[in-house]
Amino acid sequence: xxxxxxxxxxxxxxxxxxxxxxxxxxxxxxxxxxxxxxxxxxxxxxxxxxxxxxxxxxxxxxxxxxxxxxxxxxxxxxxxxxxxxxxxxxxxxxxxxxxxxxxxxxxxxxxxxxxxxxxxxxxxxxxxxxxxxxxxxxxxxxxxxxxxxxxxxxxxxxxxxxxxxxxxxxxxxxxxxxxxxxxxxxxxxxxxxxxxxxxxxxxxxxxxxxxxxxxxxxxxxxxxxxxxxxxxxxxxxxxxxxxxxxxxxxxxxxxxxxxxxxxxxxxxxxxxxxxxxx
Amino acid sequence: xxxxxxxxxxxxxxxxxxxxxxxxxxxxxxxxxxxxxxxxxxxxxxxxxxxxxxxxxxxxxxxxxxxxxxxxxxxxxxxxxxxxxxxxxxxxxxxxxxxxxxxxxxxxxxxxxxxxxxxxxxxxxxxxxxxxxxxxxxxxxxxxxxxxxxxxxxxxxxxxxxxxxxxxxxxxxxxxxxxxxxxxxxxxxxxxxxxxxxxxxxxxxxxxxxxxxxxxxxxxxxxxxxxxxxxxxxxxxxxxxxxxxxxxxxxxxxxxxxxxxxxxxxxxxxxxxxxxxxxxxxxxxxxxxxxxxxxxxxxxxxxxxxxxxxxxxxxxxxxxxxxxxxxxxxxxxxxxxxxxxxxxxx
Amino acid sequence: xxxxxxxxxxxxxxxxxxxxxxxxxxxxxxxxxxxxxxxxxxxxxxxxxxxxxxxxxxxxxxxxxxxxxxxxxxxxxxxxxxxxxxxxxxxxxxxxxxxxxxxxxxxxxxxxxxxxxxxxxxxxxxxxxxxxxxxxxxxxxxxxxxxxxxxxxxxxxxxxxxxxxxxxxxxxxxxxxxxxxxxxxxxxxxxxxxxxxxxxxxxxxxxxxxxxxxxxxxxxxxxxxxxxxxxxxxxxxxxxxxxxxxxxxxxxxxxxxxxxxxxxxx
Numbered sequence: 001x002x003x004x005x006x007x008x009x010x011x012x013x014x015x016x017x018x019x020x021x022x023x024x025x026x027x028x029x030x031x032x033x034x035x036x037x038x039x040x041x042x043x044x045x046x047x048x049x050x051x052x053x054x055x056x057x058x059x060x061x062x063x064x065x066x067x068x069x070x071x072x073x074x075x076x077x078x079x080x081x082x083x084x085x086x087x088x089x090x091x092x093x094x095x096x097x098x099x100x101x102x103x104x105x106x107x108x109x110x111x112x113x114x115x116x117x118x119x120x121x122x123x124x125x126x127x128x129x130x131x132x133x134x135x136x137x138x139x140x141x142x143x144x145x146x147x148x149x150x151x152x153x154x155x156x157x158x159x160x161x162x163x164x165x166x167x168x169x170x171x172x173x174x175x176x177x178x179x180x181x182x183x184x185x186x187x188x189x190x191x192x193x194x195x196x197x198x199x200x201x202x203x204x205x206x207x208x209x210x211x212x213x214x215x216x217x218x219x220x221x222x223x224x225x226x227x228x229x230x231x232x233x234x235x236x237x238x239x240x241x242x243x244x245x246x247x248x249x250x251x252x253x254x255x256x257x258x259x260x261x262x263x264x265x266x267x268x269x270x271x272x273x274x275x276x277x278x
Numbered sequence: 279x280x281x282x283x284x285x286x287x288x289x290x291x292x293x294x295x296x297x298x299x300x301x302x303x304x305x306x307x308x309x310x311x312x313x314x315x316x317x318x319x320x321x322x323x324x325x326x327x328x329x330x331x332x333x334x335x336x337x338x339x340x341x342x343x344x345x346x347x348x349x350x351x352x353x354x355x356x357x358x359x360x361x362x363x364x365x366x367x368x369x370x371x372x373x374x375x376x377x378x379x380x381x382x383x384x385x386x387x388x389x390x391x392x393x394x395x396x397x398x399x400x401x402x403x404x405x406x407x408x409x410x411x412x413x414x415x416x417x418x419x420x421x422x423x424x425x426x427x428x429x430x431x432x433x434x435x436x437x438x439x440x441x442x443x444x445x446x447x448x449x450x451x452x453x454x455x456x457x458x459x460x461x462x463x464x465x466x467x468x469x470x471x472x473x474x475x476x477x478x479x480x481x482x483x484x485x486x487x488x489x490x491x492x493x494x495x496x497x498x499x500x501x502x503x504x505x506x507x508x509x510x511x512x513x514x515x516x517x518x519x520x521x522x523x524x525x526x527x528x529x530x531x532x533x534x535x536x537x538x539x540x541x542x543x544x545x546x547x548x549x550x551x552x553x554x555x556x557x558x559x560x561x562x563x564x565x566x567x568x569x570x571x572x573x574x575x576x577x578x579x580x581x582x583x584x585x586x587x588x589x590x591x592x593x594x595x596x597x598x599x600x601x602x603x604x605x606x607x608x609x610x611x612x613x614x615x616x617x618x619x620x621x622x623x624x
Numbered sequence: 625x626x627x628x629x630x631x632x633x634x635x636x637x638x639x640x641x642x643x644x645x646x647x648x649x650x651x652x653x654x655x656x657x658x659x660x661x662x663x664x665x666x667x668x669x670x671x672x673x674x675x676x677x678x679x680x681x682x683x684x685x686x687x688x689x690x691x692x693x694x695x696x697x698x699x700x701x702x703x704x705x706x707x708x709x710x711x712x713x714x715x716x717x718x719x720x721x722x723x724x725x726x727x728x729x730x731x732x733x734x735x736x737x738x739x740x741x742x743x744x745x746x747x748x749x750x751x752x753x754x755x756x757x758x759x760x761x762x763x764x765x766x767x768x769x770x771x772x773x774x775x776x777x778x779x780x781x782x783x784x785x786x787x788x789x790x791x792x793x794x795x796x797x798x799x800x801x802x803x804x805x806x807x808x809x810x811x812x813x814x815x816x817x818x819x820x821x822x823x824x825x826x827x828x829x830x831x832x833x834x835x836x837x838x839x840x841x842x843x844x845x846x847x848x849x850x851x852x853x854x855x856x857x858x859x860x861x862x863x864x865x866x867x868x869x870x871x872x873x874x875x876x877x878x879x880x881x882x883x884x885x886x887x888x889x890x
């Protein structure tokens with residue numbers, strides 16, 4: 001006998017169908033409808049909005065979005081992997097404290113992170129004052145807005161996420177396999193790159209993809225830390241929807257972004273599964 | 279009076295048959311052990327009795343009432359699980375009185391009953407302890423007390439002592455038996471440990487492949503196993519191919535006359551002779567019926583086992599403590615199978 | 625030695641994560657309306673003025689109301705969903721779980737635009753309850769994950785034991801499953817609450833022009849120049865998040881909640 005009757009599934013099914021599936025259906029319909037410059041859209045069927053993906057403008061937007069996200073995801077995973085491995089071997093208490101910090105940072109609004117980082121990189125209150133005081137630079141300067149500031153910001157939000165994605169597989173890795181490698185004569189770094197990394201290859205690939213999708217969705221940081229030419233797809237979607245009153249094009253870009261994200265998440269879970277099967 | 283009657287019970291999981299036409303009757307107040315190797319269906323039988331599994335066929339009667347289709351929670355059973363299944367969010371007293379609390383007993387009567395049960399399992403005054411503060415043996419006792427809280431119609435235990443170390447396990451076997459006798463509650467214990475079954479049970483039921491092989495008092499099963507499986511599973515025995523001819527047992531090239539007390543259940547087909555190690559006497563070579571060579575001697579302190587080879591068969595013999603003689607691998611000896619203690623089985 | 629290096633690496637990274645927050649805290653203590661670090665003429669006057677300024681108190685009220693209601697609604701969807709999927713392996717269970725995990729996995733701008741066109745179509749665009757429902761669905765993944773984890777940790781024999789002892793389905797739910805999974809419900813609620821407070825894009829696209837929340841207010845304020853009051857709000861939000869997760873870490877098992885299978889005792 002089951003502990004719960006089958007009808008408990010009805011309420012969540014209903015809610016998710018109405019408020020998750022239906023909005024997608026509407027968005028799909030909007031993406032093929034006719035643009036109404038007055039603010040909304042006129043129902044219809046045309047693929048003109050999808051055709052715009054072939055434009056140079058869109059190619060550049062995609063290149064920027066993918067470029068900064070790939071850079072950020074790579075940096076995050078490279079930093080986060082050893083961090084997670086080291087953290088998982090520490091005491092329960094240390095792990096708890098570190099997780100509190102990571103979760104607090106992860107949950108912070110992008111607007112607060114953007115504000116904090118732009119302050120940190122600013123001329124008046126920023127890190128350049130420290131460099132100036134140390135004599136490294138001639139006078140304080142601002143490092144924002146710039147591509148560097150944007151990638152820094154994306155790394156800042158992506159890092160806690162990368163650690164939390166890596167944490168379960170890393171902490172489940174049997175510590176005895178490292179000890180076995182050490183007993184058999186492997187140095188610490190050799191055990192790390194020869195045993196730990198290969199065993200977690202799937203998890204690393206999965207984490208890279210998930211952080212990539214996560215930073216791809218970043219909306220405020222490009223506006224707060226980047227220049228207008230660094231705007232990503234998320235910013236353009238909002239810009240088209242609200243300021244350019246081109247809902248159909250925004251919807252088409254969203255559908256495209258969703259397909260990309262779904263494909264990548266599928267790839268990530270595949271990478272995770274291969275690791276388990278191995 | 280019959281407390282529990284099971285009629286032609288069957289249970290299949292897909293293509294796997296866990297219980298195959300099982301019938302038995304258990305009189306009130308008996309201590310029963312379901313014994314068998316893993317996968318023999320003993321735990322399934324216990325779970326069907328508890329109502330945790332629905333049988334594929336057959337019926338279950340408790341005190342004459344058909345309970346086959348009754349939901350578990352109305353059966354008024356007590357049960358101790360292999361994992362003990364103590365509730366981590368309740369203290370000791372909360373665990374023990376759980377069955378009373380959900381039946382609406384008031385606080386005072388619950389507290390009184392909890393203390394009574396804690397006395398019974400020798401944990402007086404421990405009611406306020408958290409479960410994770412208890413040792414393995416204490417948890418065991420709490421689980422037993424909880425199973426007995428409502429005076430169950432039948433008390434079921436699934437491998438209850440398997441998590442304890444050897445010394446404590448033997449101690450708890452005796453204690454469990456004493457508690458059961460003082461309360462007179464019908465008790466069914468699932469175990470794969472034949473010593474445990476022999477220690478505690480009034481009635482041992484040996485199972486294999488979902489079928490009851492033999493049911494009887496412990497000594498009865500030990501002395502008179504129904505087949506080679508039971509002979510080998512209960513205690514240690516030597517199973518030797520043999521043939522029955524004109525009042526003799528032909529085994530290992532020797533002809534042993536059948537004497538009174540020898541149990542010849544079958545006298546045709548492929549039969550085997552079961553002889554317990556303690557019923558084999560070792561005598562100087564040429565003085566006994568069967569010639570053998572010593573291959574290994576195992577000295578366990580309280581007893582000595584001699585492993586032998588005779589006509590290509592492994593034989594194990596147990597020396598009595600008084601035996602002075604010592605043997606070494608390679609020694610040639612003769613063996614006698616004690617008359618009246620020989621059992622022929624299929 | 626290597627142990628020390630590992631520890632140093634972890635600590636340095638944690639400090640780097642905290643650095644912007646330290647600077648913001650310093651900035652919030654400036655006396656005059658300037659963003660200097662270290663602060664000049666340190667004072668708490670901007671903290672005081674935040675709580676007297678209705679331009680900030682109204683969005684704060686919105687944010688708290690939305691977060692409280694949206695997380696409750698989120699849990700009300702996630703709990704039955706987790707219970708349903710816990711004991712079932714069929715297509716329905718898998719599809720429902722996938723639907724519950726999807727909103728938080730996709731880039732939020734997609735969900736935001738979806739809700740925007742949805743509320744524009746059915747009515748409700750610009751209403752606070754539209755934001756609440758949108759947040760509840762977007763964040764349903766968090767309580768779903770924590771509650772599922774809690775249910776996974778329940779030994780099935782506990783339920784069987786309760787049933788043998790006389791507990792029917794509802795009593796098992798009330799006396800065994802409920803108490804054991806309650807901490808996971810609470811932490812799921814807390815996760816959703818904190819993330820709802822900080823969420824920008826969905827709140828903005830569903831009702832950004834009529835129902836201002838704190839993140840929207842900060843973003844709008846940034847356009848008109850930076851003031852220490854932005855630092856004050858940021859500090860309060862960081863402290864709130866740290867408090868919530870600190871409490872979960874104090875009374876729950878945070879490493880296990882985050883997916884470590886090694887128990888607390890090790």
